[in-house]
Amino acid sequence: ELKVEQNPLFLSMQEGKNYTIYCNYSTTSDRLYWYRQDPGKSLESLFVLLSNGAVKQEGRLMASLDTKARLSTLHITAAVHDLSATYFCAVDINFGNEKLTFGTGTRLTIIP
Amino acid sequence: EAGVAQSPRYKIIEKRQSVAFWCNPISGHATLYWYQQILGQGPKLLIQFQNNGVVDDSQLPKDRFSAERLKGVDSTLKIQPAKLEDSAVYLCASLRVAEPYEQYFGPGTRLTVT
Numbered sequence: 601e602l603k604v605e606q607n608p609l610f611l612s613m614q615e616g617k618n619y620t621i622y623c624n625y626s627t628t629s630d631r632l633y634w635y636r637q638d639p640g641k642s643l644e645s646l647f648v649l650l651s652n653g654a655v656k657q658e659g660r661l662m663a664s665l666d667t668k669a670r671l672s673t674l675h676i677t678a679a680v681h682d683l684s685a686t687y688f689c690a691v692d693i694n695f696g697n698e699k700l701t702f703g704t705g706t707r708l709t710i711i712p
Numbered sequence: 713e714a715g716v717a718q719s720p721r722y723k724i725i726e727k728r729q730s731v732a733f734w735c736n737p738i739s740g741h742a743t744l745y746w747y748q749q750i751l752g753q754g755p756k757l758l759i760q761f762q763n764n765g766v767v768d769d770s771q772l773p774k775d776r777f778s779a780e781r782l783k784g785v786d787s788t789l790k791i792q793p794a795k796l797e798d799s800a801v802y803l804c805a806s807l808r809v810a811e812p813y814e815q816y817f818g819p820g821t822r823l824t825v826t
Contacts, residue, residue, distance in 0.1 A: 604754075631812075633815075641819070642817045642818060642819045642820050643755070644817075650811075650812055688755075690754075692813075698743065698807050698815070699768060700757065701757075702754030702756070704753065704754055705752075
C-alpha cells in the first residue's frame with residue numbers, strides 16, 4: 601500500500617524567512633503533484649513534477665522531485681502572509697489510471 | 713472554460729438520514745473522481761469513473777455509499793444511511809487527459825452529520 605508522508609504537519613514562519621516542506625512516498629513513482637488549499641476552499645494545483653530531477657518554480661515557491669530517494673520538496677523563499685495555506689503533495693503510481701494518493705498536508709502559517 | 717461544479721455546497725443531516733451530492737465535470741473530461749476529505753486530512757479517493765464505467769471503487773463503503781454517472785457526464789454520490797463519521801468535505805474532480813494529466817477539483821460539499 602502506498603504511503604505518502606509530509607513533514608512538518610504544522611509550520612509557523614515569520615515573514616521573510618525561508619523554509620522547506622518534505623514529501624516522502626513509499627513506492628516508485630515518476631509523477632508527483634503539489635496542491636494548495638485555503639481554509640474552506642478546494643484544491644488548487646501548484647506544480648506537476650514528471651521526472652527525476654524535475655524542478656519547477658512559481659514566484660516564491662519552488663518544487664523538486666528525486667524519484668530515487670522517493671522525495672519531493674516544496675521550498676518557500678522569503679515568505680509572505682498570503683502564502684498561508686495547507687499544502688498537499690499527491691503521488692500517482694498508476695500512470696494510465698491517474699489515481700492520486702495524497703499526503704497528510706502541511707498547514708503553513710506566516711506570521712508578520 | 714467553466715470549472716468543476718458541485719452542489720450543494722453545504723448540507724447538515726441527522727444520522728441515519730440519506731443525502732446526495734451532484735457533480736458536473738469540466739466539459740470533455742471523461743474521467744471523474746469522488747474524494748472524501750475529513751477535517752485535518754488529505755483527500756481520500758472513493759471512486760473513479762471513466763465515462764459511465766467504474767474504474768476503481770475499492771475504497772467506497774458500499775454498504776452505505778453509492779455513486780453513478782449514467783450518461784458519462786454528471787455524477788451523483790449518495791450516502792444512505794449516514795453515520796457521524798461521514799462528516800467531511802466531498803470533493804469531485806475531473807481529469808484533463810493530456811500532459812501533464814492534472815485533476816481539477818470542484819469547490820466541494822461540506823457534510824455535517826449530527
